[in-house]
Structure formats: C-alpha cells, structure tokens
Amino acid sequence: MASVNSVESRRSTATFRLTDLYSLVGAVVAALSFSLLLFTKILPFSGSIGFVVVSYAAFIAIYSALVSLEAEGPIIRDKIATVVVHSLAFLMLLALVFVVVYTLIRGFSALSYLNFFTQDQSRTGPLDPLSSGGVLHAIVGTLEMIALALLITIPLGISCAVFLNEISGRLSRLVRTIAEAMTALPSIVAGLFIYATFILIFGLPKSGIAASLAISVMMLPIIIRASDVVLRLVPANLKEASYAMGTSQWRTVWHVTLPTARSGLTTAVILGTARGIGETSPVLLTAGFTASLNADPSRNPMISLPLAVFNFVKSPEPAMIARGFGAAALLMLLVLLLFVIARIIGGKAPGVLSTRQQKSRERQSHDDAVRMAKSSAEPTNTDTP
Amino acid sequence: MTTTVVETDVDNALVADQAREIIAKVDRPDLIFRGIIRTSGIAVLTVMSLIGVFLAYRAGEALNVAGWSFLTEQAWEPDSGKFGVAAIIVGTVLIALVAIGIAVPLAIAVALYISEYAPRRLQSTFVSLVDLMAAVPSIVYGLWGLFFLQSNVTGVGRWISTYFGWIPFLSVKGADPTDPLSPSTVYTSSTFIAGIVVALMVAPIICSIMREVFSQAPSGEREGAYALGSTKWGMIRTVVLPFGKGGMIGGTMLGLGRALGETIAVYLIISPVFIIQPRILESGTSSVASLIALRYGEATNFGTSALMAAGLALFLMTLVVNFIASSVVARSRSGAESG
CATH class of the missing domain: 1.10.3720.10 (MetI-like)
Structure with missing residues (x-):
C-alpha cells in the first residue's frame, strides 16, 4: 500500500566530496588489478564468479584502508556501510532484472513468429521448427x-x-x-x-x-x-x-x-x-x-x-x-x-x-451551487413542502 | 402546576446527562444487504474451513496406517505402507533456509537503499520495480534457474565444497576436488541451487515489507539522531533498524512461508531423493510441494491420501510460520500503525 508516512518530508543530508570519489575510484582500480594478478599469476583460481567475489572483497578492504587514512571510527563505518548497502542493493536489482531480461531475450525467437499467437500445438511435433505451432490454446x-x-x-x-x-x-x-x-x-x-x-x-x-x-x-x-x-x-x-x-x-x-x-x-x-x-x-x-x-x-x-x-x-x-x-x-x-x-x-x-x-x-458542485442560489432567489419555491 | 413543571425540567436535565439508548431501526433494504454480505462471509468461512477439514479427513486414512512413523520414516512408498515425511520435510526446510539466508541480507540492503539512500526522484520507480518482481510468476524464476543458474553456479558449489568441505553440511559425497576431470553433475540439482532460485523469488516480497516499515520511521527521531552528531549509518542503526525490527522479522517469516510452499521452481531444479540429505551442495533433495506435483498423477486412492497427509503437514508448517509473522508484526511499534 502506498502510504503517506509523515506530513513533513524528510530532508536530504547527503554530502559528497571529491576525495570520496577519489578513494572510491582508487579502491575499484586497485581491487581489480589485485584480483587480476591473483587469478592470472599467483593462485590456481578461475571462473568469472570467483573473480567478482575476490575483487569485491579486495575492494571493501582497500576502500576501508583508504578511508581510514583521513577519517576515524564512526565515519569509517558509515562509509563502509554505504558502499555495502549500495552494492548489495545493486546486485539484487541487477539479478532480478536479469531474470526478466533473460527470459525475454530467450523468448524473443519464438515470439517473433506470428504463428506463435495464432496456432495451437495439435499439428506440431517436438522436432518441428518454430515456424509451425504456437500457444493459442494456452x-x-x-x-x-x-x-x-x-x-x-x-x-x-x-x-x-x-x-x-x-x-x-x-x-x-x-x-x-x-x-x-x-x-x-x-x-x-x-x-x-x-x-x-x-x-x-x-x-x-x-x-x-x-x-x-x-x-x-x-x-x-x-x-x-x-x-x-x-x-x-x-x-x-x-x-x-x-x-x-x-x-x-x-x-x-x-x-x-x-x-x-x-x-x-x-x-x-x-x-x-x-x-x-x-x-x-x-x-x-x-x-x-x-x-x-x-x-x-x-x-x-x-x-x-x-x-x-x-x-x-x-x-x-x-x-x-x-x-x-x-x-x-x-x-x-x-x-x-x-x-x-x-x-x-x-x-x-x-x-x-x-x-x-x-x-x-x-463541475457538479458548481452546478449545485447555481441551482441552490436560483432556488433561494425564488422564495415561493422554498416554502412549498 | 408550576412545581411539576420544574420537576420535569430537572428530570429532563438528568436524563440528558445520561447516554440515551439509541435503537436504530433497520429497514428492509438494509436487512437484505446485511443478509447478503453475511452470507458471503459465511460462504468464505465454509470454503476455507472445508479445505482444512477435508485435508485432515482424507489425510486421516493414511495417518492411521502410518501412525507416528509418518514423522520419522524417510521413504515414500505409500502402497507398500512405508512412507513418511522425515526426508521431504528436512529437504523443504533446508531449501527454505538457504533461500532465506540469501534473500534476507539482500532484501535488507535493497530496502535500506530504497528508503534511505536512493535519490528522491528514483524512489517510486524502485518501489514499483520491486513490487513488480514480487508479481513475476514463479515459473519464470524456475526457467532461469534451470537454464542459466544450473550450468553457471556449479563452479561456486565446487569451490565452496573444496575449501569448506570440512563443515559437514557443505561437504559433497562422491566429489574429488583434486581431480580436475571429475564430473560436475554431483553439484547440480542441489538444495543450494534450488535455494538460490527461491531466494530471488521471495526477496522482493520480504523487501517490500521491510521498505514499508523503514520508511515509516519517524522523522523526528531521525533528525534527533543527526542532531546528536550521528552519521547516516549511525542513524540507521539506532533509529531505522530498531523501529523496523518487527517488520523485518515479520517480512522474513512471510518470505519463509512462501519459500516453504514453492512448487514449480523447485520441481524443475531438484532431482528427488527420499533420504534425509543434509549436504546442501550435493545433487538430490526433495520438498513436500514438489513431491505432490510429482506423484499425484500415478497415486492410488491410498497414495492420494498419503499425499494429502504430506500437504497437511506442509500447510500446518506454513500456517504456524504465518501466524508467528502476523503476531510479530502486529506487536511491533511499526506494525501498530500500518495495520
């Protein structure tokens, strides 16, 4: 349900400094090069998912080290929480969108045939090409x-x-x-x-x-x-x-x-x-x-x-x-x-x-007002029961 | 004469102070109207209780035969009298737990992002996106799991079992990590993969409940935290998360209820086995809902009764989970307002 949470709207307290951007970009570049080095030269790891996971862990570590150079305690935690929340949220939204897009893309080859919408499967065997049969019955x-x-x-x-x-x-x-x-x-x-x-x-x-x-x-x-x-x-x-x-x-x-x-x-x-x-x-x-x-x-x-x-x-x-x-x-x-x-x-x-x-x-309310004004202008009307 | 008048005035004043009894006369159209809506209420009540009663009645036949062994027997061979839910309940719960374990952190992150971090202009877009994802049919997630995830995630399963195989439930029987040519089929159709698919399915549901309660955290307390010099994360940790605790638990339980009852996506992915199989990365698991979908067609009269008993067990489980969820939400601070 859409809810109106409060009368006063929340104020944005976001601040963004150029140094934040520098440490973010620096951490990304450092993490990517670190895990690239790890995967190609040092350890017997392979696979794209593993690469992403290792780079992410390296990114978090390097980013916290960079932030701790110029800030302390709660601010470090705040910055780390911010990147973690952003990246997890991005990951999940990406995964959800991917599920949908994957289905649409793989479904496109069937959807591009008109007969897919106008025929049923009664005369089509499993080996027939997509140009025959469809899902009209479904x-x-x-x-x-x-x-x-x-x-x-x-x-x-x-x-x-x-x-x-x-x-x-x-x-x-x-x-x-x-x-x-x-x-x-x-x-x-x-x-x-x-x-x-x-x-x-x-x-x-x-x-x-x-x-x-x-x-x-x-x-x-x-x-x-x-x-x-x-x-x-x-x-x-x-x-x-x-x-x-x-x-x-x-x-x-x-x-x-x-x-x-x-x-x-x-x-x-x-x-x-x-x-x-x-x-x-x-x-x-x-x-x-x-x-x-x-x-x-x-x-x-x-x-x-x-x-x-x-x-x-x-x-x-x-x-x-x-x-x-x-x-x-x-x-x-x-x-x-x-x-x-x-x-x-x-x-x-x-x-x-x-x-x-x-x-x-x-408009209705205006019409009502006009009608009432008219009827009060003619006092005989109001007297009749 | 005058005295009596005064007396009645006093009487009237006294009466006026008391609440008068209001007797509303209900006329015929209203009586008919009430009759109609009451009938529909009773009809819904009848249908709904009929389901429960009927399930219990048909399940009774099988439960009488099986007795208490219904809860401890692992095999599912109703026609030879050897059947029980021990294995399938464990499978169902494990899949749901993996799903919740993955879905909850992601859902919390998305909910926090949408309610706290996202730019104002994009907020409603994200809300619609998450709600839309909650409405995507489960078969779509199942397809994705079967054709995309199954082939791409076995590497992760292999990696986890190679390095964390010393934890009992992460080990994989029949796999040899030292042999690079060993088949990867032992890692497919596992609890883990089914859990990931169900996680993506329930995460939007959990997320939309959490976002709702997070966004209701009072502005006054938020600004109070800022005024005390808190960072944004400090504010979230001390105001938003405690405020939304009830909603977080309730949303998680609701997602758990959906995860327990999921049929088709799980059916497409797992390869059913009827023994208690606690190793989540290994091929082969089972769930109550997919068992029903798998066996209803070939079941005899008694077999159907046994499936009913399994369905009843599943229903009771989701019922308890949902009941806990709604009472937690209703009792929490955020739930009291959202109703």
Missing part, C-alpha cells in the same frame, strides 16, 4: 480460467471484505482469522483439494472449470485480505456524514465506501489476478494437458500459459525449449500489463481523485 485457456476465477472471486471476495468491515462481532473476527490463515495455503495444496474433491470424489473430468476453482481458492484469501485493508482506510467521517444525512447502511456502502476505496480495490483485484495467472501448480493438478485448442471450460482438458511453459521445457528439443521461453515471456508481459494498469488506476489513497474526477466533482 492463451485462450489462461484467459478463460482467470475470467472464470474472477467471476467467482470478485463478488465473493469484495462482499466478504465489506462484511468484515461493516458487521463487527465474533463471526467477522472468525472469518478474518480464517481468511488470513488461508493466505498461507500453499498453491499446490489448493490444487490438491480441488483434485481430490472435484475430480476424485465427484468423478468430474479434468477441465478448465476445475482449474479456475483451484485458482479461485488460492486467490480468494489474497483479495479478501487486500480489500479488507483498503476498506479499513476509508475515512470514518465520510461514512458518518452519510449516516448523518439519514442514509441507510447499504446506500452508504454503495455510494460512499466502495467508490472511495475504488482504486485500492481495483489494485487488490489486479494484484490477485497477477498471482492467479502465474500459478502453475493448481492448474497442473486440475486442468489436465492438451495440445489442441479447447474453448469449452466445462469439458475436456485445458491448458494455461504457465502450464504450457512447464510442459515445453520438460522436452529436450531446442525448439520446444524456445517455445517454453516464448510462452514464459508472453506470460510475463501479461503480468506486466496488469501491473501497469494497477499502477495507473491504483496507488492512490482512498478518496484521492484523479484530475479528471476532480474536475467533474468541481
């Missing part, structure tokens, strides 16, 4: 499964979150506890539950509906929890103002609480969708496997993008692995799209309006 499957799951989770999740906020008592406390506990449910167990009930006990076939039920079971606690937090942030005075006008509870919820929290609720749903769309394990257990397009979620196996990736990369053939990366890149772009939409819509605190909404509110 795209359709993913979209249908997530649509069905949203059809279940949005009404149920949001009305349950409203219940948690509007009706207090032992029951809602119990529901909140259980819903929070269920966010710990491993996704594979959610899949196993649907597999054991829907398929083994009721004897229904593996299908898109079973998969979307498994995804719903997993998404529901996430959406309830996030919506609950957002609804709790709706200012009480807005609701009280509505009650003071004599409005009923459900009108207050419908016209005040939900519109105020709309952007936050949208974010909650979209982030839940992003989780649901990327889950492989519940779908693996419940959807079965198919290589051909099946648009009917109630019958026959269906496949989703993550499951398609999983099946592609189990094959040793390079073309299949390339298809797997293509499908993974596609899935990631889908998640990215959802995320960008969530950022544009959400990320605003309850009651904060976009500029367009702000303008329309101003």
Whole structure:
C-alpha cells in the first residue's frame, strides 16, 4: 500500500566530496588489478564468479584502508556501510532484472513468429521448427480460467471484505482469522483439494472449470485480505456524514465506501489476478494437458500459459525449449500489463481523485451551487413542502 | 402546576446527562444487504474451513496406517505402507533456509537503499520495480534457474565444497576436488541451487515489507539522531533498524512461508531423493510441494491420501510460520500503525 508516512518530508543530508570519489575510484582500480594478478599469476583460481567475489572483497578492504587514512571510527563505518548497502542493493536489482531480461531475450525467437499467437500445438511435433505451432490454446485457456476465477472471486471476495468491515462481532473476527490463515495455503495444496474433491470424489473430468476453482481458492484469501485493508482506510467521517444525512447502511456502502476505496480495490483485484495467472501448480493438478485448442471450460482438458511453459521445457528439443521461453515471456508481459494498469488506476489513497474526477466533482458542485442560489432567489419555491 | 413543571425540567436535565439508548431501526433494504454480505462471509468461512477439514479427513486414512512413523520414516512408498515425511520435510526446510539466508541480507540492503539512500526522484520507480518482481510468476524464476543458474553456479558449489568441505553440511559425497576431470553433475540439482532460485523469488516480497516499515520511521527521531552528531549509518542503526525490527522479522517469516510452499521452481531444479540429505551442495533433495506435483498423477486412492497427509503437514508448517509473522508484526511499534 502506498502510504503517506509523515506530513513533513524528510530532508536530504547527503554530502559528497571529491576525495570520496577519489578513494572510491582508487579502491575499484586497485581491487581489480589485485584480483587480476591473483587469478592470472599467483593462485590456481578461475571462473568469472570467483573473480567478482575476490575483487569485491579486495575492494571493501582497500576502500576501508583508504578511508581510514583521513577519517576515524564512526565515519569509517558509515562509509563502509554505504558502499555495502549500495552494492548489495545493486546486485539484487541487477539479478532480478536479469531474470526478466533473460527470459525475454530467450523468448524473443519464438515470439517473433506470428504463428506463435495464432496456432495451437495439435499439428506440431517436438522436432518441428518454430515456424509451425504456437500457444493459442494456452492463451485462450489462461484467459478463460482467470475470467472464470474472477467471476467467482470478485463478488465473493469484495462482499466478504465489506462484511468484515461493516458487521463487527465474533463471526467477522472468525472469518478474518480464517481468511488470513488461508493466505498461507500453499498453491499446490489448493490444487490438491480441488483434485481430490472435484475430480476424485465427484468423478468430474479434468477441465478448465476445475482449474479456475483451484485458482479461485488460492486467490480468494489474497483479495479478501487486500480489500479488507483498503476498506479499513476509508475515512470514518465520510461514512458518518452519510449516516448523518439519514442514509441507510447499504446506500452508504454503495455510494460512499466502495467508490472511495475504488482504486485500492481495483489494485487488490489486479494484484490477485497477477498471482492467479502465474500459478502453475493448481492448474497442473486440475486442468489436465492438451495440445489442441479447447474453448469449452466445462469439458475436456485445458491448458494455461504457465502450464504450457512447464510442459515445453520438460522436452529436450531446442525448439520446444524456445517455445517454453516464448510462452514464459508472453506470460510475463501479461503480468506486466496488469501491473501497469494497477499502477495507473491504483496507488492512490482512498478518496484521492484523479484530475479528471476532480474536475467533474468541481463541475457538479458548481452546478449545485447555481441551482441552490436560483432556488433561494425564488422564495415561493422554498416554502412549498 | 408550576412545581411539576420544574420537576420535569430537572428530570429532563438528568436524563440528558445520561447516554440515551439509541435503537436504530433497520429497514428492509438494509436487512437484505446485511443478509447478503453475511452470507458471503459465511460462504468464505465454509470454503476455507472445508479445505482444512477435508485435508485432515482424507489425510486421516493414511495417518492411521502410518501412525507416528509418518514423522520419522524417510521413504515414500505409500502402497507398500512405508512412507513418511522425515526426508521431504528436512529437504523443504533446508531449501527454505538457504533461500532465506540469501534473500534476507539482500532484501535488507535493497530496502535500506530504497528508503534511505536512493535519490528522491528514483524512489517510486524502485518501489514499483520491486513490487513488480514480487508479481513475476514463479515459473519464470524456475526457467532461469534451470537454464542459466544450473550450468553457471556449479563452479561456486565446487569451490565452496573444496575449501569448506570440512563443515559437514557443505561437504559433497562422491566429489574429488583434486581431480580436475571429475564430473560436475554431483553439484547440480542441489538444495543450494534450488535455494538460490527461491531466494530471488521471495526477496522482493520480504523487501517490500521491510521498505514499508523503514520508511515509516519517524522523522523526528531521525533528525534527533543527526542532531546528536550521528552519521547516516549511525542513524540507521539506532533509529531505522530498531523501529523496523518487527517488520523485518515479520517480512522474513512471510518470505519463509512462501519459500516453504514453492512448487514449480523447485520441481524443475531438484532431482528427488527420499533420504534425509543434509549436504546442501550435493545433487538430490526433495520438498513436500514438489513431491505432490510429482506423484499425484500415478497415486492410488491410498497414495492420494498419503499425499494429502504430506500437504497437511506442509500447510500446518506454513500456517504456524504465518501466524508467528502476523503476531510479530502486529506487536511491533511499526506494525501498530500500518495495520
């Protein structure tokens, strides 16, 4: 949740002197030459990862020696902590970006074929080149499964979150506890539950509906929890103002609480969708496997993008692995799209309006003022009951 | 007449001082509305408890047969009556611990960087980046681990086991560091590699919770530390880190919960073995979630019941971890405000 942490903003106390730069650059150069010497002439070490690690250790040692020439105690510790935090943060952000970029680059070869989006795998064998076959069946499957799951989770999740906020008592406390506990449910167990009930006990076939039920079971606690937090942030005075006008509870919820929290609720749903769309394990257990397009979620196996990736990369053939990366890149772009939409819509605190909404509110309020001024100018109007 | 009037006035004044009982009349639309939301609350409650009850019920069949040996048996052969979670729970916990061991320092560094060091203009970009990374599907991390990490990190495993092999859990059986031609396959598919992949997966989740609490550290106390002549690191160590302690522990536990339940990325990387295998650099390990994904298809009715029992054990473990996490966060100073 985006939070407004404090009224006054923090001041920047960063200072940077030229000597800092000198010691940084000096330490980098010295560390690189030291480990180069170590790796090529002195020790039997090899490998690029080892080189980076040794250079980093040397860098930290040389940098602290350089800093200790002109500063003492706490300042040395401060400088070392600064470079360590910067480098670790850089390392992790780099690693994360690398994971994404690696998938996109390796997926590009499959994505550059148009048939990848328009065909399914039914006429394509493992040895066929990338110019044949595609993942249309998985795209359709993913979209249908997530649509069905949203059809279940949005009404149920949001009305349950409203219940948690509007009706207090032992029951809602119990529901909140259980819903929070269920966010710990491993996704594979959610899949196993649907597999054991829907398929083994009721004897229904593996299908898109079973998969979307498994995804719903997993998404529901996430959406309830996030919506609950957002609804709790709706200012009480807005609701009280509505009650003071004599409005009923459900009108207050419908016209005040939900519109105020709309952007936050949208974010909650979209982030839940992003989780649901990327889950492989519940779908693996419940959807079965198919290589051909099946648009009917109630019958026959269906496949989703993550499951398609999983099946592609189990094959040793390079073309299949390339298809797997293509499908993974596609899935990631889908998640990215959802995320960008969530950022544009959400990320605003309850009651904060976009500029367009702000303008329309101003216009409405102006119209009201004009109307009231008119009606007070004609005193006969106000007297009539 | 007049006296009675005065009396009632006094009465009225007395009554006005007391809180009046407010009886709000609930009209029909409100009753329907309450009925609907209460129904959905009960529906969610039913579904959620049904999962727990059903898991326990189906697991009961297998647990009855296995008895206490379910916790001590290492093999997984349900149809011959010899099965237990000792090996897979150890594998699961080891993978999660390696993941947490790598992810937590990195997450702390990124969280501190974003909340304390990063330029103001870039802060929100980094926040979005980390949140986005938390939403990247686990299969993407799995692919990266399988095709990139597996082949590139065996050298590191070899190096660690060569120089630190005297520590029992870092040794590798069947490897000969003196022989340069010895196969590197003993270092692949290990707990260590699975742990690195899971670490990258959970680090953004841990990081976003930590960043949230770090950024809530009160400005007054920050400036107080500066006013006493503290350096930036001194301020972080004495104000930000103590303030965010609850969030740090809570975030770590939450990441641990996710790491325990991770299926696909682990499944792609490990080669399953059903013995307790504490040497984290050596090929072969197992986890509960990947066992379920591996065996559900070929399981008989009783085998499914045994898998349910394993799933139940996993669920109870993540439940306990999550419960501890939320109570730690709620009790901490920073958690009290963030709700």
